[in-house]
Amino acid sequence: MARVIVDVMPKPELLDPQGKAVAGALPRLGFDQFQAVRQGKRFELEVSGPPAPALLEAARQAAVTVLSNPVIEDVVSVRFDEGAPSAAQSDTVPSAVDLPAALPQDPA
Amino acid sequence: MTTRIGVVTFPGTLDERDALRAIGLAGAEGVSLWHADRSLHQVDAVVLPGGFSYGDYLRAGAIARFAPVMELVVEAAHGGLPVLGICNGFQVLTESHLLPGSMIKNNHLTFVCREQRLRVESNRTAWTNQFSPGQEIVIPLKNQDGQFVADESTLDQLEAEGRVVFRYQGWNPNGSRRDIAGITNAGGNVVGLMPHPEHAVEPGFGPDTATAPRSGQDGLTFFASLIARLQGTG
Numbered sequence: 283m284a285r286v287i288v289d290v291m292p293k294p295e296l297l298d299p300q301g302k303a304v305a306g307a308l309p310r311l312g313f314d315q316f317q318a319v320r321q322g323k324r325f326e327l328e329v330s331g332p333p334a335p336a337l338l339e340a341a342r343q344a345a346v347t348v349l350s351n352p353v354i355e356d357v358v359s360v361r362f363d364e365g366a367p368s369a370a371q372s373d374t375v376p377s378a379v380d381l382p383a384a385l386p387q388d389p390a
Numbered sequence: 391m392t393t394r395i396g397v398v399t400f401p402g403t404l405d406e407r408d409a410l411r412a413i414g415l416a417g418a419e420g421v422s423l424w425h426a427d428r429s430l431h432q433v434d435a436v437v438l439p440g441g442f443s444y445g446d447y448l449r450a451g452a453i454a455r456f457a458p459v460m461e462l463v464v465e466a467a468h469g470g471l472p473v474l475g476i477c478n479g480f481q482v483l484t485e486s487h488l489l490p491g492s493m494i495k496n497n498h499l500t501f502v503c504r505e506q507r508l509r510v511e512s513n514r515t516a517w518t519n520q521f522s523p524g525q526e527i528v529i530p531l532k533n534q535d536g537q538f539v540a541d542e543s544t545l546d547q548l549e550a551e552g553r554v555v556f557r558y559q560g561w562n563p564n565g566s567r568r569d570i571a572g573i574t575n576a577g578g579n580v581v582g583l584m585p586h587p588e589h590a591v592e593p594g595f596g597p598d599t600a601t602a603p604r605s606g607q608d609g610l611t612f613f614a615s616l617i618a619r620l621q622g623t624g
Binding site for chain 1: 489491497539
């Protein structure tokens with residue numbers, strides 16, 4: 283089984299009211315390192331069978347047709363999450379595949 | 391013949407009964423339409439009422455757009471059928487691309503419910519032709535996701551083409567761009583606005599006025615305008 287991850291974010295030029303509210307709450311809890319917060323949406327589309335390019339293309343179509351509104355949002359990422367934990371393990375910590383591919387490597 | 395105005399109910403719609411009652415008080419016949427209907431039942435116009443269609447999940451109005459009845463409404467609207475979208479109905483109209491722009495959360499992040507003063511910017515629509523240009527009206531406003539946004543070129547185009555129909559007066563209750571409360575399409579048959587005309591149609595239940603409490607009936611003029619337009623006098 284494969285899973286397609288679709289990430290949708292509010293457009294940069296729009297003030298994101300929800301992100302602004304979160305940004306206001308963080309310093310009150312002692313997290314004063316973060317100057318701004320933007321809140322987006324992550325969709326997990328589960329498919330049976332192996333990950334195929336056509337599935338990714340269908341997910342892209344769904345992303346621009348219904349999962350996002352191009353007036354206020356951008357689809358920032360559509361990708362396979364092939365190492366997704368099964369539903370029974372969904373409480374576990376996300377695996378490393380959720381991390382950006384370009385994560386700095388230890389020079390050792 | 392009596393004007394027949396359809397009122398669509400989606401799962402989660404709240405104000406369809408108020409809209410039907412307003413239509414009756416204005417002298418037209420309200421016709422209930424269901425989201426799964428595959429016919430518009432020969433109505434002369436359609437109202438998309440307020441509420442939280444499909445729980446407002448995903449985005450306000452986003453799932454309602456794909457309801458079977460909306461395919462018919464969109465097609466008929468392109469053919470000139472008068473359509474009025476109120477609050478959540480306005481959100482459905484933008485998601486359906488019958489009107490430009492979109493609505494996001496109020497800039498102050500709180501639900502707002504108040505008697506709202508508006509200026510009528512255009513009386514050249516199917517739903518506003520019995521108002522005077524520049525007329526001030528008061529009708530209720532109640533929303534969480536009411537901040538109208540669009541890019542600058544779209545806003546400039548709306549202004550240039552006279553398609554801003556209502557502007558907030560006194561206080562902009564949700565941070566809407568250029569104080570816009572309602573807009574229309576190029577044909578003037580489709581109008582969407584965040585405030586609620588159907589809640590200001592009956593003495594005793596409307597907004598306060600200078601003469602008496604709860605006596606405001608400015609909402610009736612929306613439906614009187616539609617009747618006038620269909621009878622060829624508006």
